[in-house]
Amino acid sequence: MSENQNIVWHQASVSKQEREKETGNKSLVLWFTGLSGSGKSTVANVVSRKLFEAGKNTYVLDGDNVRHGLNKDLGFSDEDRTENIRRIGEVAKLFVDAGHIVSTAFISPFQADRDQVRGLLEEGEFMEVFVKASLAVCEERDPKGLYKKARSGEIPEFTGITSPYEEPAAPELVVDTENNSIEEAADLVIQELEKRNLIRSQ
Ligand SMILES: Nc1ncnc2c1ncn2[C@@H]1O[C@H](COP(=O)(O)OS(=O)(=O)O)[C@@H](OP(=O)(O)O)[C@H]1O
Numbered sequence: 001m002s003e004n005q006n007i008v009w010h011q012a013s014v015s016k017q018e019r020e021k022e023t024g025n026k027s028l029v030l031w032f033t034g035l036s037g038s039g040k041s042t043v044a045n046v047v048s049r050k051l052f053e054a055g056k057n058t059y060v061l062d063g064d065n066v067r068h069g070l071n072k073d074l075g076f077s078d079e080d081r082t083e084n085i086r087r088i089g090e091v092a093k094l095f096v097d098a099g100h101i102v103s104t105a106f107i108s109p110f111q112a113d114r115d116q117v118r119g120l121l122e123e124g125e126f127m128e129v130f131v132k133a134s135l136a137v138c139e140e141r142d143p144k145g146l147y148k149k150a151r152s153g154e155i156p157e158f159t160g161i162t163s164p165y166e167e168p169a170a171p172e173l174v175v176d177t178e179n180n181s182i183e184e185a186a187d188l189v190i191q192e193l194e195k196r197n198l199i200r201s202q
């Protein structure tokens with residue numbers, strides 16, 4: 001017998017549609033993916049701030065609130081990364097149900113894992129944003145000194161060095177942080193949301 005056989009889904013008393021009407025934003029996931037140091041957290045946080053100031057429900061999920069808590073039992077093997085993204089996908093879906101524009105800032109190196117999260121959501125509720133910067137530039141930025149440690153062998157299985165990164169095959173948006181400032185990169189995301197009629201001014 002399946003473990004979940006006796007669990008019955010409860011209908012929410014406030015629907016996602018009601019929440020969306022209230023805030024004027026479609027709830028969705030902005031799934032930022034890219035190498036360490038590409039700018040996922042930086043850009044996601046600027047986008048979130050801009051959305052918040054425009055009165056939208058918004059939240060950022062990133063390593064600080066996930067890998068130190070919910071996923072602190074996971075490391076960086078391929079299997080653990082897949083499980084990391086699976087759990088984050090489920091959490092992101094809950095935020096969408098709660099009427100939020102949730103930005104996630106994880107390397108999420110595997111296309112199949114990103115596609116699995118897309119599959120959890122309804123059409124139009126998942127925007128894959130490829131935060132693009134070359135390995136050389138990320139390594140030059142090295143904001144946490146991790147590339148240096150990876151090169152010296154202190155960190156095994158480091159993305160881009162000793163662990164793979166699969167570039168998105170068909171992302172909704174590519175944000176090149178080598179040729180756009182932080183502010184420009186965030187504005188490109190906001191413009192894409194406007195273009196797709198996912199946010200409206202209140
Ligand atoms: N081995 C290895 N490979 C890549 N990254 C590493 C590793 N060890 C620690 N870190 C730090 O952890 C952050 C990546 O965690 P993620 O949860 O985003 O990774 S993944 O999506 O499961 O691949 C990543 O954060 P960002 O720099 O913000 O991307 C690193 O700071």
Ligand SMILES: Nc1ncnc2c1ncn2[C@@H]1O[C@H](COP(=O)(O)OP(=O)(O)O)[C@@H](O)[C@H]1O
Pocket residue numbers: 034035036037038039040041042043105131141143177178180181182185
């Ligand atoms: N155009 C840019 N967009 C984003 N980050 C940039 C840009 N130019 C320089 N940076 C710097 O690069 C670093 C990116 O780090 P972070 O946002 O933590 O990346 P990630 O979350 O992808 O690991 C930050 O120190 C940021 O200030």
